[in-house]
Amino acid sequence: MKNNLRVLLLAAGPGLLAPAGAALAQTAPASQPALAVQPTAGNMPLSLQQAVAYAIQNKPTLLATRLGEQTARAKVGEIRSAGLPQVSVAANVADNFKLQKSLVDFGALGGGSSATTLTPADITAAQSGRTVNLGTVSLPSEPVPPQAFAFGLQWAGNTSASVSQLLFDGAYLIGLKAAKVYEQLAQKQTQQAEIDVVEQVSKAYYSTLVARERLQLLSRNVQRLDTILYQTNETFKAGFAEKLDVQRLQVQRNNLVVEQQKAQRLTELSVALLKFQMGLDQSQQVQLTDSLSNALVDAGSLRQRLGAASPTTGGGVSGLGGVPTGTAPASTNTADQRQQDQQTALSGARTGQLAAAFNYNNRIEFSTLETQQALAGLDLANRRAGAYPRLLATAAYGFSGSAKEAGDLFAFRGPDSRSSNGFPNQNWFGFGNVGLSLQIPVFDGFRRKYVVQQARIQQQTIERGFETLRQSIDLQDAQSRTTLINALDVLDNQKANLDLAGEVARVSRIKFQEGVGSNLEVVTAETELRSAQTNYYAALYDVLVAKVDRDKATGELYSQAQK
Structure with missing residues (x-):
């Protein structure tokens, strides 16, 4: 502007x-x-x-x-x-032919391994036909190092619409x-x-x-x-x-x-x-x-x-x-x-x-x-107005999806979709936001x-x-x-x-x-x-x-x- x-x-x-x-x-x-x-x-x-x-x-x-x-x-x-209101619509499709991986520390989710205890008394009782309740004990183990893990699928898509309205600009x-x-x-x-x-x-x-x-x-x-x-x-x-x-x-x-x-x-x-x-x-x-x-x-x-x-x-x-x-x-x-x-x-x-x-x-x-x-x-007033804050109202709404296959990405399955075994198989998810954007110039190296x-x-x-x-x-x-x-x-x-x-x-x-x-x-x-x-x-x-x-x-x- x-x-x-x-x-x-x-x-x-x-x-x-x-x-x-x-x-x-x-x-x-x-x-x-x-x-x-x-x-x-x-x-x-x-x-x-x-x-x-x-x-x-x-x-x-x-x-x-x-x-x-x-x-x-x-x-x-x-x-x-x-x-006037500024409206824009965007859509994109990406083939993640090599997914980016991240290191995940699985050991932090729960430590060690478990084992079942069996004593000689338990063996004798079992041989005499009595019921024996076996117990478990935690055994110390070596910690598991962080492992590489890929998040997401090969094919991903996104579409969104955004609106911004200037509220104040000197x-x-x-x-x-x-x-x-x-x-x-x-x-x-x-x-x-x-x-x-x-x-x-x-x-x-x-x-x-x-x-x-x-x-x-x-x-x-x-x-x-x-x-x-x-x-x-x-x-x-x-x-x-x-x-x-x-x-x-x-x-x-x-x-x-x-x-x-x-x-x-x-x-x-x-x-x-x-x-x-x-x-x-x-x-x-x-x-x-x-x-x-x-x-x-x-x-x-x-x-x-x-x-x-x-x-x-x-x-x-x-x-x-x-x-x-x-x-x-x-x-x-x-x-x-x-x-x-x-x-x-x-x-x-x-x-x-x-x-x-x-x-x-x-x-x-x-x-x-x-x-x-x-x-x-x-022009002089305009240059002085560069010190005033600038306020905008913003809003956006869109959908993002992912799939293993390109054809499956464009299936556009919603929250009510189910697979043949009854599990949900939704692949597109909605998102939205509204907000205010305030821009306050503080120091520009004495340019103004x-x-x-x-x-x-x-x-x-x-x-x-x-x-x-x-x-x-x-x-x-x-x-x-x-x-x-x-x-x-x-x-x-x-x-x-x-x-x-x-x-x-x-x-x-x-x-x-x-x-x-x-x-x-x-x-x-x-x-x-x-x-x-x-x-x-x-x-x-x-x-x-x-x-x-x-x-x-x-x-x-x-x-x-x-x-």
Whole structure:
């Protein structure tokens, strides 16, 4: 029982210090999403919510994690079974082909030998016809040495049933408490795996949306360039343009087609990655139903949530620079607190208001570490319980028999059996017993003392891990906040560059068509436009990924994926 409990308590041993360096996630709801779709013969419609729900239900790594959860429940059942009655049945048959002998002192059973006395008077009386009573006397004799004697018969059998019931065991009582905690730990590990899958699927889905949108934009660019090339070629045939102008546009088109082909392959690769993260077969065709416009975030409201000012307006869409409304810590000096918050914000950390609004319990690692701490406490109590006595109730009943021949052994003759001459010939006899077994540990060479020390140190190590985990969460929170703000700034800048590049390309085409601009100017403008488009979509993807990382850092990723 104690060994089983120790295995249960130490099953999470490799992960006791994991929060200090492990990937950070957040708590997921216990209920499973109800939006999962099933593979179909044709295109399977797939929104982000459906992709997440399908992955949670079908991702092989998650299925393996849930098997681990079932294993934990089975281990709990194993621990609880130690408190139920233990029943065993045994039977055996033995051929004593050489019986063991023992020395027996027969002389101790009665000493000497006897003889009859006959005197001359007795002889005379007998000759005269009278009756004579003869007497006996004991004669001294040499003592008989112990003799070897074999007890039992060649064939022997035994069958019995025994029952034991645990009445008191301190380790078992602690094991009952640890069973529920251990099961909770397995459930939280499953939740953390689900959160990781949500993150992976979300990023893969956004990557596919961006790749698809960029591919469509490249297709429109090719069509637009084909139109310009056709017009320039017709102008060349009419003698109003140089062949060099046509060749420049042809080179531009060839490069654009190659870029389009590369984008097509990258889009296919993005879809394959999405299927992999979902646990979906690669042969299944999918149709993404969400659009990139729906995935875009409200930069203004998001900046207000982050407490960050817009680089253009100074404070989100309204320019007011709103910040979260969490209750700030009490301070006797508001000016000093404001200055401290400004310095903290400049360093990338959370201000007092943001820190007050942050809840560490939203992170699954924090809850998991609390569960591991509880298990460590139970492990310590279990090792201390090794000094408690252990009491069991026992009972047994069975039969044993013997015979000279194997066939005679299985005759199973009871107490009413008689031989042909009337003598009892019973060969099987019953036996039974009931009792209590009390085991009291007295001295184990100080072993328990040292294992208790180890358990206490392990518990202290976990307690130190809480501070490390808080620092890790604070760091990821600051990093995700800074990364998202930077990504929003870059996106705003790239959007402005894209608008400017589009306007420059439009004006350049008009000037060329009107004969007041050069073909080189059009080629240059188109090149800059494609560069701006590439930078814009890269910045857009960075924002979406940074938003996922931010939601993960604050413990909102799972709930955000369901909206």
